[in-house]
Amino acid sequence: MLVYAPAMTMPADKNPIASLAERLGPRGFTDDPDTMAPWLIDWRGRINGRARALLSPATVDEVADIVRVAAAARIPIVPQGGNTSMVAGAVPSPDGDALLLSLRRMRAIRSLSPADNVLVAEAGCILSDVHDAAEAAARRFPLSLAAKGSATIGGLVSTNAGGTQVLRFGTMRSLVLGLEAVLPDGSVFDGLTALRKDNRGYDLRQLLCGAEGTLGVVTAASLRLVPAAARRAVAWVGLDSAQNALDLLRKLESATAESVETFEIVPADGLDLVLRHIPGTRAPLSGRYRWNLLVEATAPASAADPGESLGEALAEAIEAGLIGDATIAASETQAEDLWRLRESMSEAERIDGVAAKHDVSVAVSHMADFMASARTEVERRFAGARVLAFGHLGDGNVHFNVRAPAGADDRAWLASEGAAVTELVHDLVTAAGGSISAEHGIGQTKLAEFARLGGTARLAALRAIKSALDPHGIMNPGKLIPLAPARAAP
Numbered sequence: 001m002l003v004y005a006p007a008m009t010m011p012a013d014k015n016p017i018a019s020l021a022e023r024l025g026p027r028g029f030t031d032d033p034d035t036m037a038p039w040l041i042d043w044r045g046r047i048n049g050r051a052r053a054l055l056s057p058a059t060v061d062e063v064a065d066i067v068r069v070a071a072a073a074r075i076p077i078v079p080q081g082g083n084t085s086m087v088a089g090a091v092p093s094p095d096g097d098a099l100l101l102s103l104r105r106m107r108a109i110r111s112l113s114p115a116d117n118v119l120v121a122e123a124g125c126i127l128s129d130v131h132d133a134a135e136a137a138a139r140r141f142p143l144s145l146a147a148k149g150s151a152t153i154g155g156l157v158s159t160n161a162g163g164t165q166v167l168r169f170g171t172m173r174s175l176v177l178g179l180e181a182v183l184p185d186g187s188v189f190d191g192l193t194a195l196r197k198d199n200r201g202y203d204l205r206q207l208l209c210g211a212e213g214t215l216g217v218v219t220a221a222s223l224r225l226v227p228a229a230a231r232r233a234v235a236w237v238g239l240d241s242a243q244n245a246l247d248l249l250r251k252l253e254s255a256t257a258e259s260v261e262t263f264e265i266v267p268a269d270g271l272d273l274v275l276r277h278i279p280g281t282r283a284p285l286s287g288r289y290r291w292n293l294l295v296e297a298t299a300p301a302s303a304a305d306p307g308e309s310l311g312e313a314l315a316e317a318i319e320a321g322l323i324g325d326a327t328i329a330a331s332e333t334q335a336e337d338l339w340r341l342r343e344s345m346s347e348a349e350r351i352d353g354v355a356a357k358h359d360v361s362v363a364v365s366h367m368a369d370f371m372a373s374a375r376t377e378v379e380r381r382f383a384g385a386r387v388l389a390f391g392h393l394g395d396g397n398v399h400f401n402v403r404a405p406a407g408a409d410d411r412a413w414l415a416s417e418g419a420a421v422t423e424l425v426h427d428l429v430t431a432a433g434g435s436i437s438a439e440h441g442i443g444q445t446k447l448a449e450f451a452r453l454g455g456t457a458r459l460a461a462l463r464a465i466k467s468a469l470d471p472h473g474i475m476n477p478g479k480l481i482p483l484a485p486a487r488a489a490p
């Protein structure tokens, strides 16, 4: 781990934007409004920003030059990867002051060492390309999510992304062995190690994971690989109780020798949305169940077929009345079809209309209770509001979304009730000892709630770290760190 020069103060350039245009050339610089437009609106289509220019460097040296020029001129920088943030974390503010810094041209896989089980990818590398490269070397990068075809490594690191395999492999934090990043003064943190152990003090790598670009620009990451899964079994389960789902998870863990790595929940009305809006999808079970689960178990070539133990355990669960029905994919195509039902949830919900979206976590054992009691409370306070909670039940994180009453104008309802709904959900999750942001980060859209509920000590420490590393506040301003001091605890 090495931080090297220059930490010197650059004199402010007389015309920093023109210098950057010259330094980066036409492939790396544009201020054309039409070219910039798609990158100035968030994935959910709600938050618009403006920027002086869109910069697309091709090397870490170019990133460092950009940051040095911007730091000297005190120009804000907003790093951006695939722009798939759920919390508008990569969209600049509407004042148009910032430079939008796209990492998408830095998409190389620099190295892959099967002997170390490590792959080094640049920040703009798309997640599915990392999956493919690992697979070609008989390895696997065990983090996946619905946006895998556009989400980039830099964004995944910067948001400490979770996804559908956290149950077994943890979030991005547990898979990043090292980082290369440009810090806010333009110096390069060269921490791309493959080390499994490294106790040289504060862990800058972990500080940059989940920092949402507020402490620097991640330019590359060393990622931990695991052996390829030779076999997988994918099941779709129908049942009427979320608590039974959790009981099933614990049974499956022992029945399948802990090979379950995906345990995702989809409610009946969520599946309805997918079937209505996503072409080519069909219901996997003949009955309609209040809850559905997508379960995947994997095993290396040397281990027993996970399909057998999963099938037996599910049959026992049906016999015991724990679940209503289940089916196991008989082919890769069927497995992909089941996955598509879960991975299309967000897209189907987006097509259907707007919602107050929440990304909450509580202890796994409390999640069934939380989902039931929070739903009751939301429905009591907001007549007709429709709760749609889906996601990562196995790791205690659901997307507890609330839609307008049927037939209502959803945008008008969200504008009048959305903030109060969100405050209620976040109050309930805080009272349950949980988090108001399990995996999406704070970005812009959770900032006010983070200020309200983040807690004095946590927010003060975050601000202190931010001002120590980024004293001029140029890195992704208006994201993650609430400006106003936290309210004093009563």
Ligand code: MLT
Binding pocket: 086, 146, 343, 345, 346, 359, 391, 392, 399
């Ligand atoms: C998911 O789990 O599908 C993603 O986090 C997206 C979402 O929350 O909508």
Ligand code: ZN
Binding pocket: 163, 391, 392, 399, 439
């Ligand atoms: Zn999710």
